[in-house]
Amino acid sequence: MIDWxxxxxxxxxLVFWFWGTSFLLSQRSVLFKLHNLSVSDTLxxxxxxxxxLLQRPREWPLLLLAILSLTLWNTMxxxxxxxxxxxxLITRRPPHG
Amino acid sequence: MDSYIYTITxxxxxxxxxLVFQVNPYHALVIRGxxxxxxxxxYTVLGAPDVALTEALVGTLLAITLYxxxxxxxxxxxxxxxxxxxxxxxxxxAPDATPLQQVVQALNTVxxxxxxxxxxxxxxxxxxxxxxxxxxEIHATCERGSGADDEEAISRPNAPDSxxxxxxxxxRLRRLYDIMNSELLSPVTQLSYVDLSTVGxxx
Amino acid sequence: xxxxxxxLMAMVVALLIPxxxxxxxxxxxxxxxxxxxxxxxxxxxxxxxxxxRDDWMIGxxxxxxxxxxxxxxxxxxxxLKRLGDA
Numbered sequence: 001m002i003d004w005x006x007x008x009x010x011x012x013x014l015v016f017w018f019w020g021t022s023f024l025l026s027q028r029s030v031l032f033k034l035h036n037l038s039v040s041d042t043l044x045x046x047x048x049x050x051x052x053l054l055q056r057p058r059e060w061p062l063l064l065l066a067i068l069s070l071t072l073w074n075t076m077x078x079x080x081x082x083x084x085x086x087x088x089l090i091t092r093r094p095p096h097g
Numbered sequence: 098m099d100s101y102i103y104t105i106t107x108x109x110x111x112x113x114x115x116l117v118f119q120v121n122p123y124h125a126l127v128i129r130g131x132x133x134x135x136x137x138x139x140y141t142v143l144g145a146p147d148v149a150l151t152e153a154l155v156g157t158l159l160a161i162t163l164y165x166x167x168x169x170x171x172x173x174x175x176x177x178x179x180x181x182x183x184x185x186x187x188x189x190x191a192p193d194a195t196p197l198q199q200v201v202q203a204l205n206t207v208x209x210x211x212x213x214x215x216x217x218x219x220x221x222x223x224x225x226x227x228x229x230x231x232x233x234e235i236h237a238t239c240e241r242g243s244g245a246d247d248e249e250a251i252s253r254p255n256a257p258d259s260x261x262x263x264x265x266x267x268x269r270l271r272r273l274y275d276i277m278n279s280e281l282l283s284p285v286t287q288l289s290y291v292d293l294s295t296v297g298x299x300x
Numbered sequence: 301x302x303x304x305x306x307x308l309m310a311m312v313v314a315l316l317i318p319x320x321x322x323x324x325x326x327x328x329x330x331x332x333x334x335x336x337x338x339x340x341x342x343x344x345x346x347x348x349x350x351x352x353r354d355d356w357m358i359g360x361x362x363x364x365x366x367x368x369x370x371x372x373x374x375x376x377x378x379x380l381k382r383l384g385d386a
Contacts (some may be wrong), residue, residue, distance in 0.1 A: 011307075024337070025320075059356065064353055084329070101308045141349060
């Protein structure tokens with residue numbers, strides 16, 4: 001029973017990963033991609049790690065630490081990337097093609 | 098032996114080939130980070146967590162920082178200018194850009210294809226500027242042309258909106274002169290090349 | 301073949317998408333975006349391998365890479381921004 005729940009969590013996380021990463025291939029702006037990618041990557045990774053947590057409850061401190069650092073750092077990295085990419089040489093460039 | 102090991106290991110030569118065939122140094126910098134992440138994954142899967150940790154911390158963080166310093170300090174075109182011409186160097190894209198800013202912007206457009214960054218080095222007077230060029234502190238100078246040049250340029254019929262090129266860009270490197278001569282299409286500057294070996298004999 | 305093996309295979313396929321995006325170079329921030337995506341995906345894959353093999357050490361490495369690696373990429377983003385400003 002709990003095995004199937006864990007598999008469901010991992011499968012949900014994989015769906016999130018594929019859904020968010022597929023936006024990378026589209027021709028939208030960087031900020032749009034960044035938003036989708038950070039949301040889906042963070043949520044998907046958390047779902048996968050939660051599924052792993054159900055598989056091995058013995059390793060809970062490690063996986064909990066992973067979830068915490070993932071949420072904090074991914075949010076911060078998303079903010080920093082948005083801040084950096086919205087000003088500077090790169091946006092001053094005319095778009096190619 | 099599990100089959101996923103082969104699949105994951107195949108990612109490493111893929112990322113390495115991406116890094117090797119990348120021509121843009123800044124993109125190569127980022128792809129080095131990609132290679133580091135994938136290498137850490139491969140080392141872990143092959144059963145060497147200590148190597149993976151070293152790769153992630155030293156190989157990726159330290160190497161990228163050192164590469165960034167190297168790229169930043171080497172791929173630069175240092176252009177000497179007079180301090181008086183440099184009124185507000187910040188917004189190069191403003192529509193009311195001064196002629197010097199237009200020159201710098203045109204140079205930026207040309208050298209972007211060569212991944213060079215244009216850096217302005219201000220000097221107080223013309224003496225200092227030409228001495229800096231001779232001492233090889235800068236790669237080129239950009240200063241207002243003398244009066245005679247202006248009159249000569251006025252008489253040229255093909256000058257756009259009958260305005261003479263107010264600036265003269267002098268470089269001491271033949272290759273830079275060739276690039277600028279063929280690609281720089283700015284009406285506000287004229288180009289000249291100075292051979293430093295002959296200048297040294299004159300002094 | 302267990303479910304976790306299949307999940308790992310699917311993760312490799314998911315990793316190939318940002319890898320392709322990094323190879324198709326347009327804007328440096330897109331490359332940066334795919335780098336952050338790849339690094340977090342690789343860290344989660346390391347965690348999954350640690351659970352698959354029931355190996356505590358691998359899990360520790362995965363968590364360290366997840367927390368320290370992202371901090372390093374923030375640093376790199378700032379350096380790139382400085383390069384752009386100059």
